[in-house]
Amino acid sequence: MQEILHTGSVDELRERALTLVDAELARLRGAGPDAVRALAGTRDAERDDLVVSTRVQEEDDRLLVLVEAWRGRRTLATGGFAMRPDGSTHTPH
Numbered sequence: 001m002q003e004i005l006h007t008g009s010v011d012e013l014r015e016r017a018l019t020l021v022d023a024e025l026a027r028l029r030g031a032g033p034d035a036v037r038a039l040a041g042t043r044d045a046e047r048d049d050l051v052v053s054t055r056v057q058e059e060d061d062r063l064l065v066l067v068e069a070w071r072g073r074r075t076l077a078t079g080g081f082a083m084r085p086d087g088s089t090h091t092p093h
Helices: 010-031 033-037
Strands: 041-047 050-059 062-071 074-083
Touching: 010 033, 010 050, 010 062, 010 074, 033 050, 033 062
Parallel strands: none
Antiparallel strands: 041 050, 050 062, 062 074
């Protein structure tokens, strides 16, 4: 029988996931539209025991950015924004 891996409390895991998502969103906002556009599609990066997925999709003149942190089949944190050609961003609510 397979054992369940416990590496910390769920709250600690979720807090790390939120920190990773916030840091990636800040990095992408600072990178500007050309660098973000170059990431079009989906990219996954492993960060310890979590995976951070970044999706960039072009829609009209905007770039839609979604960042998720997850482990296994469980999504622990998400965030995103829309970026205009001038680099300004809007976070939908």
